[in-house]
Amino acid sequence: MPHSETPKPAIILVEPQLGENIGYAARAMLNFGLTDLRLVAPRDGWPNPAAGPAASGADDVLDGAGVFETLEEAIADLNHVYASTVRNRDIYKPVLTVTEASEAMHASAARGERTGILFGRERSGLSNDDIALANAILTVPVNPGFGSLNLAQAVILVAFEWSRTGVDLPAASTLEDDPIATKADLVGLFEHIEGALAPRGYFRPPARKRAMVQALRNLLQGAGFTGQQVRTLRGVIKSLTRPLGGNRKDG
Amino acid sequence: MPHSETPKPAIILVEPQLGENIGYAARAMLNFGLTDLRLVAPRDGWPNPAAGPAASGADDVLDGAGVFETLEEAIADLNHVYASTVRNRDIYKPVLTVTEASEAMHASAARGERTGILFGRERSGLSNDDIALANAILTVPVNPGFGSLNLAQAVILVAFEWSRTGVDLPAASTLEDDPIATKADLVGLFEHIEGALAPRGYFRPPARKRAMVQALRNLLQGAGFTGQQVRTLRGVIKSLTRPLGGNRKDG
Numbered sequence: 001m002p003h004s005e006t007p008k009p010a011i012i013l014v015e016p017q018l019g020e021n022i023g024y025a026a027r028a029m030l031n032f033g034l035t036d037l038r039l040v041a042p043r044d045g046w047p048n049p050a051a052g053p054a055a056s057g058a059d060d061v062l063d064g065a066g067v068f069e070t071l072e073e074a075i076a077d078l079n080h081v082y083a084s085t086v087r088n089r090d091i092y093k094p095v096l097t098v099t100e101a102s103e104a105m106h107a108s109a110a111r112g113e114r115t116g117i118l119f120g121r122e123r124s125g126l127s128n129d130d131i132a133l134a135n136a137i138l139t140v141p142v143n144p145g146f147g148s149l150n151l152a153q154a155v156i157l158v159a160f161e162w163s164r165t166g167v168d169l170p171a172a173s174t175l176e177d178d179p180i181a182t183k184a185d186l187v188g189l190f191e192h193i194e195g196a197l198a199p200r201g202y203f204r205p206p207a208r209k210r211a212m213v214q215a216l217r218n219l220l221q222g223a224g225f226t227g228q229q230v231r232t233l234r235g236v237i238k239s240l241t242r243p244l245g246g247n248r249k250d251g
Numbered sequence: 252m253p254h255s256e257t258p259k260p261a262i263i264l265v266e267p268q269l270g271e272n273i274g275y276a277a278r279a280m281l282n283f284g285l286t287d288l289r290l291v292a293p294r295d296g297w298p299n300p301a302a303g304p305a306a307s308g309a310d311d312v313l314d315g316a317g318v319f320e321t322l323e324e325a326i327a328d329l330n331h332v333y334a335s336t337v338r339n340r341d342i343y344k345p346v347l348t349v350t351e352a353s354e355a356m357h358a359s360a361a362r363g364e365r366t367g368i369l370f371g372r373e374r375s376g377l378s379n380d381d382i383a384l385a386n387a388i389l390t391v392p393v394n395p396g397f398g399s400l401n402l403a404q405a406v407i408l409v410a411f412e413w414s415r416t417g418v419d420l421p422a423a424s425t426l427e428d429d430p431i432a433t434k435a436d437l438v439g440l441f442e443h444i445e446g447a448l449a450p451r452g453y454f455r456p457p458a459r460k461r462a463m464v465q466a467l468r469n470l471l472q473g474a475g476f477t478g479q480q481v482r483t484l485r486g487v488i489k490s491l492t493r494p495l496g497g498n499r500k501d502g
Contacts (some may be wrong), residue, residue, distance in 0.1 A: 033394045056399050056401075141414070141415070142282045143283060146309065147282065148308060193491075199495055200495065216483070216487070235453070236453065240447055244450055
């Protein structure tokens with residue numbers, strides 16, 4: 001098991017439907033030492049009486065679960081987010097196997113960076129809007145003729161692989177001067193740039209706005225900006241939207 | 252996936268109690284290409300109507316399941332048998348992690364030898380008599396404070412690990428339709444953004460302009476944009492510099 005000082009990944013269930021599945025996921029997590037469970041808009045509210053029995057004793061994980069209205073809030077403090085999906089998506093985003101992602105998570109944890117893995121709704125999985133908030137896609141290489149993982153199975157494979165790949169952890173390296181941006185930084189950047197583009201007629205025709213926003217978020221997300229770089233970019237946007245010849249009014 | 256010519260391990264459920272769990276195990280197996288399911292004295296007989304729905308489409312595995320009265324018969328054709336258990340046993344027998352056992356299985360399969368893994372009763376696990384028929388014990392290294400794997404979870408971890416260790420997984424891939432930007436693309440982007448920023452008072456004081464340009468170029472350079480993404484960004488810059496309420500004049 002990794003040292004307890006290094007951050008462990010958060011398991012983020014996006015709009016989970018059945019309380020039982022939340023319990024099974026908590027049990028799967030704790031089997032491999034994961035405890036940071038986050039629920040985004042659980043369909044039947046929270047707490048859910050069906051979760052406890054399914055957790056088979058992983059009550060501390062359920063009791064400590066964070067509940068959020070939006071995915072943006074749920075991931076605000078994280079530096080890296082993986083979207084778990086077995087589907088091929090027409091999205092330009094790196095695709096890592098669960099093994100590769102686990103190794104990357106340990107490396108970033110050693111730098112003090114925080115990671116989360118998104119798991120979608122039981123029926124419909126993750127939306128493209130959800131995936132647009134992720135750095136990369138995490139896949140479990142299943143039988144191409146029969147890929148049928150349920151939520152708890154997907155969670156346990158991720159938790160197992162994270163645990164397995166962390167056994168020989170290298171010594172933690174020093175924190176870099178300029179750590180990678182948090183998701184709150186990035187969402188701030190998204191909203192800034194989208195808010196500046198909308199009144200300037202960028203999102204045309206209106207029917208394409210959602211896809212254009214997703215493309216833009218994927219592009220900015222994939223760049224791996226640091227927190228300082230995000231602040232620089234926000235300064236750039238502020239300048240670009242200033243009228244030509246206008247004076248700079250503030251810092 | 253390993254070559255279909257080499258034998259794949261059999262999953263042997265010893266006196267399974269619930270039909271649902273047999274179905275879940277079949278589903279877990281087929282996710283990673285395992286199809287040889289063997290049932291020893293299933294408590295409620297066989298076939299069991301509860302198994303089919305739980306298998307979620309892995310019907311061929313259920314239909315092909317072998318049913319045996321004794322464990323001895325179920326393993327008669329096998330060369331190597333592993334007993335899966337998370338418990339410490341007072342039995343002198345080699346103990347392998349699921350990873351070590353998976354690697355050993357591939358090595359023996361390459362020699363044409365057949366392997367099976369025993370999974371015990373939901374309540375009581377494997378008996379010492381069962382374990383006495385095994386070559387070695389297979390363990391999944393779980394959280395020492397919370398080891399609580401159910402039957403299907405134990406099966407899926409074994410099947411996953413067998414699959415994972417049997418292939419040289421392909422390197423992480425991205426969608427290749429959109430190649431990374433050329434340096435000409437990038438320089439075009441640099442000059443576009445710098446040309447838009449300069450008349451809007453971004454580069455102040457003038458003595459810092461060079462350092463600011465370098466920081467901006469490093470930031471954009473490090474992002475690894477594709478050619479298409481650079482074109483998207485140039486559209487964004489064009490929009491941002493348009494006066495508020497102005498009409499879009501060109502594409």
